[in-house]
Amino acid sequence: MIERKQVAVAAAVIFRDSARGREFLLGQRAPGTFYPGYWEFPGGKVEAGEAPVDALKRELDEELGITVTACSPWLTLSHEYEHAFVRLHFFRVEAWQGALQDHVHSALSWQQADVLTVGPMLPANGPVLKSLRLPGFMAITHAWQIGHAAQLDAIRRTCARQRLLLQIREPVMDDATQAFAAEAVRLAHAGGSPAVLNGEPALARTLGADGVHLKSSQLAALTARPDFEWVGASCHTADELAQAAQLGLDYAVVGPVLLTATHPDAAGLGWAALTALVAECGIPVFAIGGLDASHRQAAHGCGAHGIAAIRGAWAA
Structure with missing residues (x-):
C-alpha cells in the first residue's frame, strides 16, 4: 500500500x-x-x-x-x-x-x-461549487403562529428583497397547511429562491419542494442521502455534523447560538462553541438561535456559511 x-x-x-x-x-x-x-x-x-x-x-x-x-x-x-x-x-x-x-x-x-x-x-x-450556490440566509416559516396569509405575505416581501433558502417548518401538516406550503414553494421559486420542507420526503415531492430538512432524529436513522437537490439537517453535536457530512448532505443548521423565544429554557451555545463545532466541517453550516441579519458577520467569523432565523427572518 x-x-x-x-x-x-x-x-x-x-x-x-x-x-x-x-x-x-x-x-x-x-x-x-x-x-x-x-x-x-x-x-x-x-x-x-x-x-x-x-x-x-x-x-x-x-x-x-x-x-x-x-x-x-x-x-x-x-x-x-x-x-x-x-x-x-x-x-x-x-x-x-x-x-x-x-x-x-x-x-x-x-x-x-x-x-x-x-x-x-x-x-x-x-x-x-454547489456550496457556492447555497444562499447565505435561511428563512424558516412559523405560519402556525402568525397565520397562513400573513406568512405568505412575508415570504413574498422577503423573497423580493433577497435570494434565500426557505425552510417550511410547521408542526401540523393538515390539508390547509399543505395548501399553504405549496403556495410558499411557488412564491419562493417566483423570487428565485429554493425551498425545503421540514418533514417527510414524499410530502416534499408532492409540494414541489427542492429538498428536505431533517430533524436530528431523522438524521440519526438515515443510511443514505434522500434524492433531492438540497438536503440538510439540524445538528447539535460534532458527531451529528460528521454524520451529515458523511452522508453528503448539502448543509447543516447548528444552534441555538443565543437565547431564543422558540427554546426559552435552552442556554445558547455562544459564538466560541459555534466556532469549535464548525471547525473542520466539510459542509456549509447555518447558525440559528436568536439571530437576524445583523449577526451574519459574526457567524461568518465563526466559520458558518450564514444564518437561519424564524422571527428574525421576516422583519421589514
Missing part, C-alpha cells in the same frame, strides 16, 4: 459584486504543474508551523499581488490525489487591496456558480 504524503492547503473564494451579480475568482493551472489546464481557487500549501489563514494571505500576495483585508473561514475538505492526501482549508475573501496580477496561473476568470463558463475544475475544488 502506497502511503501518500499529507499536504495542507489554504484556498480562497475571492468575491466581488459586478453588474452580473456575485462573482468569485478562479485560476487556470499552468503547464508543468499537476493537472495543467484545470481550474482552481487561488491559494497554496500551508508551510510547517504556519496557520492556514496566514498561508492564505501569503499565497494571495505571491500569486495575485493582493493584500487580504477581510476574510473568514468557510469549509474544510479532504481529497486524495495520486501524489498526496490534501486537506483544503477554504476561506471567504470579501475585501482586499491592490490590483490583481496573474503571477502563477495561465489565466484568471470571474465566475458565477450557477453559470460556470470554464472547465474542467480541479477535482478537490469541484464540490465547492
Whole structure:
C-alpha cells in the first residue's frame, strides 16, 4: 500500500459584486504543474508551523499581488490525489487591496456558480461549487403562529428583497397547511429562491419542494442521502455534523447560538462553541438561535456559511 504524503492547503473564494451579480475568482493551472489546464481557487500549501489563514494571505500576495483585508473561514475538505492526501482549508475573501496580477496561473476568470463558463475544475475544488450556490440566509416559516396569509405575505416581501433558502417548518401538516406550503414553494421559486420542507420526503415531492430538512432524529436513522437537490439537517453535536457530512448532505443548521423565544429554557451555545463545532466541517453550516441579519458577520467569523432565523427572518 502506497502511503501518500499529507499536504495542507489554504484556498480562497475571492468575491466581488459586478453588474452580473456575485462573482468569485478562479485560476487556470499552468503547464508543468499537476493537472495543467484545470481550474482552481487561488491559494497554496500551508508551510510547517504556519496557520492556514496566514498561508492564505501569503499565497494571495505571491500569486495575485493582493493584500487580504477581510476574510473568514468557510469549509474544510479532504481529497486524495495520486501524489498526496490534501486537506483544503477554504476561506471567504470579501475585501482586499491592490490590483490583481496573474503571477502563477495561465489565466484568471470571474465566475458565477450557477453559470460556470470554464472547465474542467480541479477535482478537490469541484464540490465547492454547489456550496457556492447555497444562499447565505435561511428563512424558516412559523405560519402556525402568525397565520397562513400573513406568512405568505412575508415570504413574498422577503423573497423580493433577497435570494434565500426557505425552510417550511410547521408542526401540523393538515390539508390547509399543505395548501399553504405549496403556495410558499411557488412564491419562493417566483423570487428565485429554493425551498425545503421540514418533514417527510414524499410530502416534499408532492409540494414541489427542492429538498428536505431533517430533524436530528431523522438524521440519526438515515443510511443514505434522500434524492433531492438540497438536503440538510439540524445538528447539535460534532458527531451529528460528521454524520451529515458523511452522508453528503448539502448543509447543516447548528444552534441555538443565543437565547431564543422558540427554546426559552435552552442556554445558547455562544459564538466560541459555534466556532469549535464548525471547525473542520466539510459542509456549509447555518447558525440559528436568536439571530437576524445583523449577526451574519459574526457567524461568518465563526466559520458558518450564514444564518437561519424564524422571527428574525421576516422583519421589514
